[in-house]
């Protein structure tokens with residue numbers, strides 16, 4: 372039985388023993404294959420998983436584009452004080468009677484022809500702004516920024532949203548007409564607002580270059596460094612510093628005696644001291660009971676005589692013989708600017724009534740009639756002095772002794 376049992380078993384024993392004999396070989400082979408596989412597989416898988424990891428890393432650092440990213444930026448303003456000054460609050464758009472022209476234009480990179488989209492917002496007192504680019508995907512764009520009355524600036528390859536506020540540079544002032552050029556038209560635009568302030572019907576905010584809330588020669592002076600410049604510009608100009616050492620604005624002669632009905636002249640003299648000036652403003656008050664501004668034929672005049680050797684034209688030149696005022700603002704737009712002591716204009720006057728002394732005084736205490744010498748919108752802080760006129764019933768001639776200085 373056992374043999375019988377064995378026999379069949381025995382008859383199957385040989386193959387089984389072969390299996391058992393083969394088992395260690397297969398096992399070793401498997402281990403070898405596994406070992407080789409374990410050795411080679413990571414090499415292959417390193418390269419694959421390395422590519423995957425690189426790809427995955429790229430995706431992690433650049434999330435999928437999303438709609439309507441936020442653009443944070445900042446601009447600097449000229450002639451409006453330091454950052455934090457409320458005059459830095461600037462609309463990045465233009466409002467013409469309720470029609471808004473957007474001042475933020477976003478372009479396809481490499482182009483500045485037609486914008487993909489436009490937006491508008493207003494900066495804070497530090498020139499910072501934030502605007503959501505509705506309808507655009509996050510990405511890289513070229514961007515142009517224009518203030519309501521400034522030249523535009525542009526910056527290429529701006530990533531939106533940016534990691535931090537994008538510095539768009541300085542908005543150059545003086546484009547009162549809004550056409551991205553500073554020229555005589557911008558000065559002309561100021562004329563209807565000249566010597567007017569906010570609240571006055573004809574006051575135009577874009578004429579108020581330095582945002583002092585009044586329009587006068589300082590606003591003209593402020594645009595002079597940008598005269599004939601055109602936007603968009605890549606960077607701002609360095610602010611020119613006005614030197615105010617020993618500058619003065621005076622009437623000459625400062626003391627004179629004339630006869631009644633006599634026609635005589637008083638000159639407006641500007642002295643730029645150690646510096647230079649592009650603009651002279653002279654706002655003079657006189658007593659119309661004693662004096663009248665006349666022309667060369669002795670007839671009442673509505674303007675004074677500009678010294679065209681210094682200024683080819685005046686931004687403003689008016690006389691009010693009823694109120695007793697002379698208002699003059701003249702600007703030299705291109706270099707060389709005015710330097711030294713120069714006769715700005717001549718006031719021709721007629722003596723109307725007897726007086727021991729009547730004065731002509733410069734207004735210089737408050738906007739808008741601030742008599743001044745200025746360069747690039749900065750006052751030279753001149754010393755200011757007027758004149759006294761005595762009117763006699765007879766003509767007096769005073770002969771002063773000649774004084775020699777050793």
Ligand SMILES: [Ca+2]
Nearest residue numbers: 546548550552
């Ligand atoms: Ca313009």
Ligand SMILES: [Ca+2]
Nearest residue numbers: 579583585590
């Ligand atoms: Ca102003």
